[in-house]
Amino acid sequence: xxxxxxxxxxxxxxxxxxxxxxxxxxxxxxxxxxxxxxxxxxxxxxxxxxxxxxxxxxxxxxxxxxxxxxxxxxxxxxxxxxxxxxxxxxxxxxxxxxxxxxxxxxxxxxxxxxxxxxxxxxxxxxxxxxxxxxxxxxxxxxxxxxxxxxxxxxxxxxxxxxxxxxxxxxxxxxxxxxxxxxxxxxxxxxxxxxxxxxxxxxxxxxxxxxxxxxxxxxxxxxxxxxxxxxxxxxxxxxxxxxxxxxxxxxxxxxxxxxxxxxxxxxxxxxxxxxxxxxxxxxxxx
Amino acid sequence: xxxxxxxxxxxxxxxxxxxxxxxxxxxxxxxxxxxxxxxxxxxxxxxxxxxxxxxxxxxxxxxxxxxxxxxxxxxxxxxxxxxxxxxxxxxxxxxxxxxxxxxxxxxxxxxxxxxxxxxxxxxxxxxxxxxxxxxxxxxxxxxxxxx
Numbered sequence: 001x002x003x004x005x006x007x008x009x010x011x012x013x014x015x016x017x018x019x020x021x022x023x024x025x026x027x028x029x030x031x032x033x034x035x036x037x038x039x040x041x042x043x044x045x046x047x048x049x050x051x052x053x054x055x056x057x058x059x060x061x062x063x064x065x066x067x068x069x070x071x072x073x074x075x076x077x078x079x080x081x082x083x084x085x086x087x088x089x090x091x092x093x094x095x096x097x098x099x100x101x102x103x104x105x106x107x108x109x110x111x112x113x114x115x116x117x118x119x120x121x122x123x124x125x126x127x128x129x130x131x132x133x134x135x136x137x138x139x140x141x142x143x144x145x146x147x148x149x150x151x152x153x154x155x156x157x158x159x160x161x162x163x164x165x166x167x168x169x170x171x172x173x174x175x176x177x178x179x180x181x182x183x184x185x186x187x188x189x190x191x192x193x194x195x196x197x198x199x200x201x202x203x204x205x206x207x208x209x210x211x212x213x214x215x216x217x218x219x220x221x222x223x224x225x226x227x228x229x230x231x232x233x234x235x236x237x238x239x240x241x242x243x244x245x246x247x248x249x250x251x252x253x254x255x256x257x258x259x260x261x262x263x264x265x266x267x268x269x270x271x272x273x274x275x276x277x278x279x280x281x282x283x284x285x
Numbered sequence: 286x287x288x289x290x291x292x293x294x295x296x297x298x299x300x301x302x303x304x305x306x307x308x309x310x311x312x313x314x315x316x317x318x319x320x321x322x323x324x325x326x327x328x329x330x331x332x333x334x335x336x337x338x339x340x341x342x343x344x345x346x347x348x349x350x351x352x353x354x355x356x357x358x359x360x361x362x363x364x365x366x367x368x369x370x371x372x373x374x375x376x377x378x379x380x381x382x383x384x385x386x387x388x389x390x391x392x393x394x395x396x397x398x399x400x401x402x403x404x405x406x407x408x409x410x411x412x413x414x415x416x417x418x419x420x421x422x423x424x425x426x427x428x429x430x431x432x
Contacts, residue, residue, distance in 0.1 A: 014378060029398075060365040064317040065310055085320055085372030157365055159292075159302040196401075200364040201355060202297030202423065203416035204382040205393060207401025232291045236408050240298050270397040272379045 002100065002178045002185040005049060006263070007251040008040070009219070009279040010133055012056060012192045014125040015272035017089050020132050036266030036278055037133045043263060043280060044134050044146070050185040051097045052149045053104075053174065055250045056126035056192045057156045059084070062118075068158050069116035071170065073108075074123075074151035075101040082122035091128050092138055097148040100181055104150070107177035113170050123151050130192045133278075156193065156244050161231070167246045168227035171253020178254070191251030193244025195267075196237070197274035206239040207275050212267065215245060216277060220262055223252040241274075256283045294409050297416035301363045309361020312349070315339045316366035325373045355385050387422020 019030045061082040063069065079094040105117050131145055138144060155161055162170075171189070178187050195215065198206040215238075218226040227249050234243045260281035268276045292300045299305065306313075315336065318324045328335040336346045348356035349370065357367055364381075371381040383393030396402060406414025415423055 018377075060313070060317065060363070060369070061320070065306060065313050065366075083320060085325075085369045157301065157363065158306050159300050198298065198402075199378065199382045200358055201299055201385055201416070202387070202418075202421050203295070203402065203407055204297075204385050205396055205402040206404060206407065206416070207397075208404045209400070211404070235292050235298070235300065236295055237404060240295075240300060269400055272377070273382050273397060275401070 002181040002183060002187055004175060004178055004189055004254055004256075004283060005186045006047065006188050006280065006282045007255050007260075008130070008134065008188060008190040009248050009251060009277065009281075010130050010190070010192055011194055011271065011274055011276045011278070012126045012129040013271045013274045013276065014059075014084070014129065017125045017129045017132060018086075020137060021089055032268055033271050033276055034133075036268055036276065039264050040134050040278065040280060041136050048146050049188040050147060051100055051187050052147060053152060053178075053187055053189045053254070054127055054130065054149050054192070055152045055154060055190060055247045056130070057244060057247065058121075058153045059124055059126060060157065061124040062121040062153070063155075065158075068155055069118075069153070070155045070162055071113065072116040072118045072121075072153040073101055073105050074118050074121060074153070075105060076119050076121070079151055080122045081128060082124040084124055089125065089128055091132060092144045094123055094127065094131075094145065094151065095148045097150050100178075100185065100187070101150045103181050104174060104177040107180060108170070108173045111173040111176070113173055118153075121151070121153075126153075126192060127151055130190060152250070154247050154250070156246065159231075161243055162246060163231065164227045164229050164246045164249050167249040168223060168253040171250040171255075174250070175254045175256075189251040189254040191248035193247050194238070194242055195245060195275040195277040196239050196242045198239030199241050199273055201240075203239070205273060207269050208237050208239070208242075209267075209269060209275065211237045212275050212277055216265065216267065216279060219248060219252055219279070220260070220281065223249065227253075252281075255281060258284055260284065296407055296410050296412070296414065296418065297421075299358045305361050306363070307361070309345075309363065311339050311341045312345045312357065312360060312362050313366040315341060315349075316362070316369040319369040319373050328373060352384075354381060386424070387427050388424035389426070392424050
């Protein structure tokens, strides 16, 4: 059977991708961000999974207002990199894992979570920036991500978005689905987005370090209680785009009930408009 | 019975809910069209003519032409869609976000480097934080003498 070995949490700010792609990663402003991922890059090399189940949100790239799926699972063999208006990021295309994705879709839908099955979609910075942060820039002679990735897109753009509680329970259903897959795969679940940030209106630029710190503490120690937090708390305290943090609860729900090992923790303000938060949690054997 | 929308009392913030999405449907779909290079070129060549191909309200078109993102958002625009206009203009997300505050680019960038906008006074309408309606627009050049 397949096993979830660890979960990774990280912000997915588009300017991070731009800084990497335009060769600005050595600048002092960006060094302070990338320094927090030095450990993580080595950790991923030492702990490369067979598949990454990557929870993120699309930012009006794959999905316009034509279709707004609350939860969408990417079941295709591969996914193109989206052109978000600046041209596609110069990163490798994403190779999927259609067998495990189809298995998870089958199991989770039967568990009452109405996923949208997606067989064709481009993936945007929400998915590629976390890969870049954790994997570094792939070299020209081996231009590929280190393993297959199942994209799992959550609507956090048009309200109402799914509740923290629903996301946490969905994570549990994904855990159960992975455990019943009949191949000895090591799977990591990544939750991305956040932390506090607001990109719109006169309140743009909002950061709430104290709230973010408490969120990280509780995500580690008491996620079931954190999952009860209502939307309005995220929006009021962490900014209109801080609501992305509900996605972290999917990854946390996919972890075992026993206390995880905190392999790494990092927090920094700012990356562009956003507070960057990052955690690596390992399931204890 | 009315739906519960507890987010209406947050200052300087418009939540893109189903109601806003309905208002802004054509505005946002126009923005999506700018993901294609040929459409960006057509828009840049004659903005008014390009906008006239979309069933948007006259006010929505004026808001786009003025590049007034707060105005666009009031009319149903969503920032991730509006970002396509910014990309067409060669603006970063930070420039776009900052433009909605009244601050100069430098003032906004400096605010972020020194830890971002404080939550204090900015949780609810009626408090006295920097995002409250009576303190707009922000930025040194916009402050009234003696205020």
